[in-house]
Amino acid sequence: MGHDALYKEIILEHHKDPRNHGLLESATASITKHNPLCGDNVTVQIKLSPDNKTVDDIMFSGSGCSISVASASILTDDVKGQSVEKTLKLIEQFRGVMQGNEKPEVLEGDVEALTGVRQFPVRIKCALLAWTALKELIENQNKEKSA
Amino acid sequence: MDAQKIREQFPILRERVNGKALVYFDNGATHPKPTSVVDAEVKFYHHDNANVHRGVHALSQRATDSYEGVRNKLCKFFGTNNTQEYIFSSGTTASFNLLSTTLAPRVEAGDTIVVTRMEHHANFVPWQQLALSKKAKFEIVELKSDFTLDRDHFKRAMAMKPKIVSFSAMSNVLGHKNPVSELATLAKQAGAIVLVDGAQLVAHDEFKISDLGLIDAFVFSAHKISGPTGVGVMWAREEFLKSLPPYQFGGDMITFVEDQSTIWNELPWKFEAGTPNIAGVIGLGAALDFMTEIGRGNILKLEHELVKQGLAKLKQVKGLKILGSESHEGRAPIFSFILEGVHPHDIATLLDLEGIAVRAGHHCAQPLLRHFNQTATTRASLSYYNTAAELDVLVSAIENAKKVFSRGT
Numbered sequence: 001m002g003h004d005a006l007y008k009e010i011i012l013e014h015h016k017d018p019r020n021h022g023l024l025e026s027a028t029a030s031i032t033k034h035n036p037l038c039g040d041n042v043t044v045q046i047k048l049s050p051d052n053k054t055v056d057d058i059m060f061s062g063s064g065c066s067i068s069v070a071s072a073s074i075l076t077d078d079v080k081g082q083s084v085e086k087t088l089k090l091i092e093q094f095r096g097v098m099q100g101n102e103k104p105e106v107l108e109g110d111v112e113a114l115t116g117v118r119q120f121p122v123r124i125k126c127a128l129l130a131w132t133a134l135k136e137l138i139e140n141q142n143k144e145k146s147a
Numbered sequence: 148m149d150a151q152k153i154r155e156q157f158p159i160l161r162e163r164v165n166g167k168a169l170v171y172f173d174n175g176a177t178h179p180k181p182t183s184v185v186d187a188e189v190k191f192y193h194h195d196n197a198n199v200h201r202g203v204h205a206l207s208q209r210a211t212d213s214y215e216g217v218r219n220k221l222c223k224f225f226g227t228n229n230t231q232e233y234i235f236s237s238g239t240t241a242s243f244n245l246l247s248t249t250l251a252p253r254v255e256a257g258d259t260i261v262v263t264r265m266e267h268h269a270n271f272v273p274w275q276q277l278a279l280s281k282k283a284k285f286e287i288v289e290l291k292s293d294f295t296l297d298r299d300h301f302k303r304a305m306a307m308k309p310k311i312v313s314f315s316a317m318s319n320v321l322g323h324k325n326p327v328s329e330l331a332t333l334a335k336q337a338g339a340i341v342l343v344d345g346a347q348l349v350a351h352d353e354f355k356i357s358d359l360g361l362i363d364a365f366v367f368s369a370h371k372i373s374g375p376t377g378v379g380v381m382w383a384r385e386e387f388l389k390s391l392p393p394y395q396f397g398g399d400m401i402t403f404v405e406d407q408s409t410i411w412n413e414l415p416w417k418f419e420a421g422t423p424n425i426a427g428v429i430g431l432g433a434a435l436d437f438m439t440e441i442g443r444g445n446i447l448k449l450e451h452e453l454v455k456q457g458l459a460k461l462k463q464v465k466g467l468k469i470l471g472s473e474s475h476e477g478r479a480p481i482f483s484f485i486l487e488g489v490h491p492h493d494i495a496t497l498l499d500l501e502g503i504a505v506r507a508g509h510h511c512a513q514p515l516l517r518h519f520n521q522t523a524t525t526r527a528s529l530s531y532y533n534t535a536a537e538l539d540v541l542v543s544a545i546e547n548a549k550k551v552f553s554r555g556t
Contacts (some may be wrong), residue, residue: 003500007493007551038492039509039522063522065492066552120496 006120007066010113015066020076024059029141032062033133035125040064042072044133048084052145055079055087060130067114067123072130074110084138091135098124148441150449153532156181156437160532167502170537175319175481175528176506178350178373180434187433188375188426199425200399200416214425217432218415221380224435226355231385231414235428238379239346240269242366243313245381245418246342247273249391250311256282259309261339263288263296263325264518265318268511270344274313283310290518294321294472301330305337312339316348316359320510320526321471322481324352328360335361340387346371350530351450351479353443356382363387369427374434378427381418388414395420441531449531453480456535457527460542466549470524480529483510486545489552491525497548498525503541 024030027045034041042064047057058080060072075094079087090111096102097115104115117127154160157179162169171179191213197206199214218230236242254260260274264287278285286309288301296314305312312334316327327343334341343359345367359365364383370376393400393411398421403410411417438446457480461467466487472478486494495507506526509516516522527541 003497003551006496007554009554012552012554037508039513039516040492041522065490067492069490123492123496126492 005116006123008113008116010110011066011070014070014073014110018060018069018073020059020080021061021069021073022059023061024057026057027059029137031133031137031140033129033136035064035068035129037122037125038065040068040126040129042068042130042133044072044076044130044137046134046137048141052084052141054083055081058134064129065123065126067117067126068129071114071127074114075130075134078109078111079134088135088138091131094131095128095135098128148445150532150534153441156183157532158182164502164504165500170501170503170533170540172527172529172533172537172541173504173506174350174530174533175347175371175510175526177370177376178530179532180373180375180430181437183437184373184375184430184433188430191426191429198422210425213429213432214423217428217435220432220435221382224439225382226357227382229385232382232388234381234383234388234415234418235423236366236379236381236418237377237424238368238370239267239344239366240379242364242379242381243269243273243342243344245394246313246364246366247277249394250340251277251281252392254278254281254283254310258283259286259304259307260284261286261288261304261307261309261312261314261334263301263314264290265296265321265325265512265515266313266315267319267344267346268513269346270313270315270342271514274311287514288314294323294470296325296330302333305333305339308337309334309339311342312337313342313344315344315346316365317345317351317479318471318512318515319347319481319528320483320512320515320524322347322479322483322528323472323474324348324477324479327362328358331360331362342366347479347481351447351481353447369431369434372434373437374431375424375427377424378431380431385414388418391418393417393420397421399423446531450480450529451475453529453531453533453535453538454478456538457482457529460535460538464542464545464549467545470519470521480533481526482528483524483526485521485524486549489548491523493552494525494545494548497551498541498544501540501544501547503544505541 024045026047030045032043042062044060058076093106159179195209197210199211218233221233260278286304291297317324331341341362343365345365349367350371366381369378399416400420402412470483491507
């Protein structure tokens, strides 16, 4: 097993030059998640539209390995400007693929490059970190809204 | 015994990982087991399996003799003569929880508990939580820029007249020794109870308990010295042990149960509630024999050579920074490092593909890593059976990792 399956050019490129990296001044909600395995952490900040239906803006920060940084970069790139509904669907698909419950073909674009992580089970947590954070963040928002 | 002869005693070293010969550089996490340790456990289960301290039958007697015999081996290993001073637990973490729980009644609001910046979580969190619950002060002695303990800070901490001072004899991240005896003297002069985390020191140094000076307790885990997992040892002075209340109730720790009260068993069993890890303790006995057979002086010599080689070879890698002393003296072959531009997790995966096992992460020492502004490091922790050739495999794999991450620019 070579490293090419894991460290694809797209991933290394996102790691070197992550999209939407930094602090989001206009954030309406924020969440920090830790990877207990290594102590890495990611903070995801979002600005939802007033009706909570669209991800108007999103940024991430924190420290992490190439997989967690690239994964967060790809995630934020994919969901920025998207509807919350589509965002949650993408997160579910990505989690499904990572956990082996969905075929990798459902993922399109840069995110497809992350499918190689499945061959490295200990690294799946790295890839999922930002995605799990965003899911929880949105769910918290929905709860607050309905409360 | 040379390294090759010793290596043959560890079956796991014949494993191949990702098509490569295993290079096991994660001894700091847990040490490989020699055949004799596994055989001792198997022999117990196949021939002597019985509970200890309660049967009249032959097997129970044999089990008890083997189990209790390990306390004699510990006495010999550490140059003491009182078997009552060795308590078996499930590991270093369990021993510190025993200590923090049984010492809790002595800590009051405004008291001080002292640890150091280099503690493993096992010797940090129990005291932090005890301090929190008692509104006591939790003082963390810092490091100097050369990674050694700041003795001036330690002295200032002693001026606070702490109730408890608990520190590591050797950092599992930095790899160097602390001056245990000197620190113990200062702490005792301040009137403190002095506790020492010996989890790493036992594996990498030759010493007697008396060399550690005025300490009250010294704890370690069997699995770091090629014994089984799930077994810990707490050595503590008899008077100190007698001053502690029991920790857990039931089983071996009882002499007599009345309807409304109970009489505790004598030392050391007062602190060994329930059926102990009999096979594991017997395995620890075999591990002590194994280390004695190789010779602890010999172990020290072999490891000293690995320290020299490891520091020299790793220094050649551009962009690599070792977190820890670059001096050869008072140091174990534990190399925590950071590599510019490559996260430890990524290094560990790339090394794993070459068959090299290292630890990437916080090494259960987050307060220490925070001090260095790191969330993680890569740690290659070697043991006496490792070789310079394996260090070469490591260095070339690190160079390769650098190449992978120089792509995509």
